[in-house]
Amino acid sequence: MSQETSNRPAWQVDDELVEQALPPITRLQLIKYAGASGDFNPIHTIDAAAEEAGLPGIIAHGMLTLATMGLLFSPYLEDGYVKELKARFSGMVFLGDEMSIGGRVLDVVDRDEGNLYTFEVSARRGEDVVASGTVGFVMFVR
Amino acid sequence: MNVIEHWRSLVGERSQSVVNLVERGAVRKFAEAIGDPSPLYANEETAKRSRYGGLIAPPTFPRTFEYGRIQDMYWPEAGMIHGEHRVSYEHGPLKVGDEVHCYTEFKSYDEKESRGGLLGFIALERFGEASGGERLFTMSDNVIVTPALRRMLGA
Numbered sequence: 001m002s003q004e005t006s007n008r009p010a011w012q013v014d015d016e017l018v019e020q021a022l023p024p025i026t027r028l029q030l031i032k033y034a035g036a037s038g039d040f041n042p043i044h045t046i047d048a049a050a051e052e053a054g055l056p057g058i059i060a061h062g063m064l065t066l067a068t069m070g071l072l073f074s075p076y077l078e079d080g081y082v083k084e085l086k087a088r089f090s091g092m093v094f095l096g097d098e099m100s101i102g103g104r105v106l107d108v109v110d111r112d113e114g115n116l117y118t119f120e121v122s123a124r125r126g127e128d129v130v131a132s133g134t135v136g137f138v139m140f141v142r
Numbered sequence: 143m144n145v146i147e148h149w150r151s152l153v154g155e156r157s158q159s160v161v162n163l164v165e166r167g168a169v170r171k172f173a174e175a176i177g178d179p180s181p182l183y184a185n186e187e188t189a190k191r192s193r194y195g196g197l198i199a200p201p202t203f204p205r206t207f208e209y210g211r212i213q214d215m216y217w218p219e220a221g222m223i224h225g226e227h228r229v230s231y232e233h234g235p236l237k238v239g240d241e242v243h244c245y246t247e248f249k250s251y252d253e254k255e256s257r258g259g260l261l262g263f264i265a266l267e268r269f270g271e272a273s274g275g276e277r278l279f280t281m282s283d284n285v286i287v288t289p290a291l292r293r294m295l296g297a
Contacts, residue, residue, distance in 0.1 A: 038206055063205055067178075085201050085228070133226075
């Protein structure tokens with residue numbers, strides 16, 4: 001009989017998720033995200049449009065940065081799910097930017113559906129925080 | 143009526159619900175675009191063996207749905223700044239194959255003085271429900287109207 005390996009973590013308040021470095025932002029990724037999300041605002045894909053908007057170059061969709069913060073929890077989806085993701089955008093992300101994502105446990109409460117862990121999460125380019133917020137992750141009770 | 147007065151008049155208005163389907167190909171492409179390698183978004187065999195019994199969608203996937211239009215709402219093509227986003231789920235992730243009824247509501251318009259001038263804040267809420275009306279998710283977005291945009295809109 002085969003068993004599914006579980007990455008079920010034993011999180012405690014103040015535990016930090018291992019910071020993940022993401023591959024540099026490419027034009028192709030922004031094109032793929034525009035197509036996949038339906039957000040065709042040209043400041044994300046057309047150089048001339050970005051320049052007309054007063055930007056130094058095309059910028060990543062804020063929602064793409066938010067979506068990548070969800071990657072922190074993807075290894076644990078067999079054992080739980082992202083119940084809430086909330087964030088604000090504080091900086092712009094440009095082509096070639098090397099982003100990193102990280103998080104820390106703020107709180108845990110028992111709920112009927114499982115243990116609700118609240119994480120502080122952020123996306124950074126080096127020292128600059130470009131997006132920050134919280135994620136609520138429910139770990140199902142076995 | 144200038145655009146600010148127009149937005150104030152829309153508070154509480156909502157769109158007609160639009161039926162969306164959580165499609166396998168759309169989920170796979172979205173997961174690839176955001177760089178998420180989780181097999182639960184792309185590998186049907188693995189997903190079938192999981193507790194979900196099938197493929198699921200990433201947490202920010204609801205951005206891809208159609209929510210209908212709030213009647214006559216004016217929305218500038220560019221210049222709005224996305225301040226904050228929130229998505230929350232009632233019971234679990236969306237599953238590939240789910241039929242989701244989606245609509246949007248113009249929640250509020252507020253203003254605040256800042257050093258750079260008067261800032262406008264629009265709050266939009268978007269909802270996804272199952273066929274029976276059961277809420278599946280809620281999404282909120284705060285959008286900022288800058289003094290520069292305001293001038294450009296002639297308000």
